[in-house]
Amino acid sequence: MSKSITDIAGRTYDEPRYKEGEAGSDLTPGEVLVQTGTNADDVPIYDAVSTVDQLGPEAQFARVPKTPPKRDVSDTDPIDQTISAGTLVEIRVFTRGETVQNALLASGSDLATASNANVSPGDRLGTNDDGSLKITTTGGAALAVAREANDNSGAAAGERARLSVEVL
Known part of the structure; x- marks a missing residue:
C-alpha cells in the first residue's frame, strides 16, 4: 500500500x-x-x-x-x-532553539540607552519600537539571544545592523 x-x-x-x-x-x-x-x-x-x-x-x-510580485528592479540586495x-x-x-540569520539590531541612536545596541554572544534581546532587536533586562521580554558580537551603538538613526540570534 x-x-x-x-x-x-x-x-x-x-x-x-x-x-x-x-x-x-x-x-x-x-x-x-x-x-x-x-x-x-x-x-x-x-x-x-x-x-x-x-x-x-x-x-x-x-x-x-x-x-511574485517582484518588488524592486534596483541593484539593492x-x-x-x-x-x-x-x-x-x-x-x-521560528521556534525555541532555532537560529534567525539577518535579524535586525537597532541603531544606538534610536534607543534610550545606546549601549543596548552593543551586543555580545549570549546577550538577551527584546524588541525595539521599529521591529528591530536590542539588549533587554525586562522580564518576559527576551525573544532571542545574540549568537555573535555586533556594536551598533554609534550608528546613525535608522541604520540598523544584521545579526544572527537564537530564539528563546
Missing part, C-alpha cells in the same frame, strides 16, 4: 512556520512582526512590532519574498529592499 501524500517530507505554505499576509506599513526583511488586524478579504495584516520590550513576543520575522505597505509579506515563525 502506498503512503499518504501527507507523508511527503518538507514544509508547506499552510504550516504554522510560514505565514503570509498584507504589509500594513513599509517593512524590511528581518523585522519582528505582529499581526495587527485583517483586511476586507480577511487576509492578516502585519506590521513591525511597535513596542519597546514587548512582553511575550512571538518569533515571527519578515523574510525576503520568494513569491533583496534583503535590504522595502516590502511596501499593501503588498504581500512573507513571514517565517
Whole structure:
C-alpha cells in the first residue's frame, strides 16, 4: 500500500512556520512582526512590532519574498529592499532553539540607552519600537539571544545592523 501524500517530507505554505499576509506599513526583511488586524478579504495584516520590550513576543520575522510580485528592479540586495505597505509579506515563525540569520539590531541612536545596541554572544534581546532587536533586562521580554558580537551603538538613526540570534 502506498503512503499518504501527507507523508511527503518538507514544509508547506499552510504550516504554522510560514505565514503570509498584507504589509500594513513599509517593512524590511528581518523585522519582528505582529499581526495587527485583517483586511476586507480577511487576509492578516502585519506590521513591525511597535513596542519597546514587548512582553511575550512571538518569533515571527519578515523574510525576503520568494513569491511574485517582484518588488524592486534596483541593484539593492533583496534583503535590504522595502516590502511596501499593501503588498504581500512573507513571514517565517521560528521556534525555541532555532537560529534567525539577518535579524535586525537597532541603531544606538534610536534607543534610550545606546549601549543596548552593543551586543555580545549570549546577550538577551527584546524588541525595539521599529521591529528591530536590542539588549533587554525586562522580564518576559527576551525573544532571542545574540549568537555573535555586533556594536551598533554609534550608528546613525535608522541604520540598523544584521545579526544572527537564537530564539528563546
